[in-house]
Amino acid sequence: MKFKTDPNLIEMRELLDGREDKILSSLATRSCEAVRRNQEEKAGHRQAFSVDTDRILNSRSYTRYIDKTQVFYMIANDHITHRVLHVQLVSKIARTIGRFMGLNEDLIEAIALGHDIGHPPFGHDGEKLLSELCVEHGLAPFHHNIQSAVYLDRIERDGRGWNLSLQTLDGILFHDGEIHSDELRPFRTRDFVMLDGVIEQVVGKVPVEQTMPMTLEGCLVRLCDTIGYIGRDIEDAIELDLICRDDLPSACTEVLGNTNGTIVYRLVADLIKNGCKDDRIFFSPVVSAALKNLKKFNYEQIYLDPVIKRGFGDIKNCYRTLFEIYLDDLHHERQKSVIFTEFLERMEKHYLAQNSAAAMVRDFIAGMTDNYFMAQAGKAGCRIPSKLARPLVD
Numbered sequence: 001m002k003f004k005t006d007p008n009l010i011e012m013r014e015l016l017d018g019r020e021d022k023i024l025s026s027l028a029t030r031s032c033e034a035v036r037r038n039q040e041e042k043a044g045h046r047q048a049f050s051v052d053t054d055r056i057l058n059s060r061s062y063t064r065y066i067d068k069t070q071v072f073y074m075i076a077n078d079h080i081t082h083r084v085l086h087v088q089l090v091s092k093i094a095r096t097i098g099r100f101m102g103l104n105e106d107l108i109e110a111i112a113l114g115h116d117i118g119h120p121p122f123g124h125d126g127e128k129l130l131s132e133l134c135v136e137h138g139l140a141p142f143h144h145n146i147q148s149a150v151y152l153d154r155i156e157r158d159g160r161g162w163n164l165s166l167q168t169l170d171g172i173l174f175h176d177g178e179i180h181s182d183e184l185r186p187f188r189t190r191d192f193v194m195l196d197g198v199i200e201q202v203v204g205k206v207p208v209e210q211t212m213p214m215t216l217e218g219c220l221v222r223l224c225d226t227i228g229y230i231g232r233d234i235e236d237a238i239e240l241d242l243i244c245r246d247d248l249p250s251a252c253t254e255v256l257g258n259t260n261g262t263i264v265y266r267l268v269a270d271l272i273k274n275g276c277k278d279d280r281i282f283f284s285p286v287v288s289a290a291l292k293n294l295k296k297f298n299y300e301q302i303y304l305d306p307v308i309k310r311g312f313g314d315i316k317n318c319y320r321t322l323f324e325i326y327l328d329d330l331h332h333e334r335q336k337s338v339i340f341t342e343f344l345e346r347m348e349k350h351y352l353a354q355n356s357a358a359a360m361v362r363d364f365i366a367g368m369t370d371n372y373f374m375a376q377a378g379k380a381g382c383r384i385p386s387k388l389a390r391p392l393v394d
Contacts (some may be wrong), residue, residue, distance in 0.1 A: 025102030049106035067369035090228035111171030137358035146236025159351035171218030183282030184219035233259030256289035311385025318377035
């Protein structure tokens with residue numbers, strides 16, 4: 001159903017677009033600069049990046065955030081951060097900073113809420129397992145940031161995608177900042193051709209400067225991704241008796257404090273104070289060094305701790321079993337398999353024609369929630385690890 005365009009609403013939106021020249025930084029992305037693969041008639045009151053946010057919020061993938069692991073899996077504790085809370089925290093933190101810097105908060109929100117949609121079941125550990133299976137079956141390595149863009153651009157809406165703006169997809173695709181950065185400068189000349197080259201992994205090694213988001217808004221979300229998880233993961237680890245607050249390195253706590261609240265506040269305040277006047281977003285040297293050391297602490301004392309990986313062997317077996325079952329179901333066209341009834345049955349013909357069987361299995365598994373994955377693995381006869389209230393409980 002096509003709604004009749006209301007000229008009054010269009011006028012109101014145009015006034016908002018025009019106001020951006022007065023309230024936004026000269027380095028910010030204007031809503032009128034949004035570029036889409038398929039041009040759309042500008043109708044209604046919503047500005048371009050606000051439309052992107054609404055589409056992401058109403059996607060099936062966003063709904064599944066509710067049961068996606070952030071760090072700690074197979075632990076029955078309702079106070080542990082899940083992926084849905086993480087993206088909301090990143091959005092709030094980044095919009096706060098963006099307001100002080102004069103950046104486009106709608107674009108920030110769209111990128112932040114969509115940036116982790118491509119995460120498969122069981123977080124980064126699941127990502128590694130799925131990547132190994134992809135390579136074994138002739139696909140490119142799996143990367144959750146690429147899959148996030150793929151889902152929103154090519155899989156959602158039965159394969160039609162949401163026709164999100166280039167700037168939003170770009171920020172989502174290049175949000176992955178695992179390598180510590182003191183500063184980020186946008187790579188402003190990207191277009192859909194270059195974006196697709198990265199998504200399809202047909203390009204060679206990309207220079208570092210070309211792995212940066214094309215907007216300052218995207219750069220900000222990339223830094224705020226770290227701000228959103230670094231302190232929360234510490235609080236979760238303390239909640240689970242994995243570490244004590246006194247374990248935090250003093251060189252970090254003297255600069256950033258020892259709670260999530262103080263860590264977030266001091267990182268946010270530092271970015272706001274530094275601003276973005278010379279087309280970069282950056283931490284001051286002292287704060288950057290403290291953050292880098294805190295990330296190292298988290299990695300060594302939390303993420304690598306074998307205690308939190310209980311059940312990983314069973315999960316690894318579940319991944320392999322499901323991948324092989326679904327691949328066999330496709331080869332033998334078993335129409336009653338869930339990969340048909342829950343995924344492929346509603347997909348547009350072009351998706352089926354353009355993707356190999358292994359790629360379709362990858363996309364199906366990557367979109368699963370943790371619980372759905374375990375339920376399907378159980379039906380397949382896999383051993384399912386039980387959730388623990390605390391990781392140290394036998």
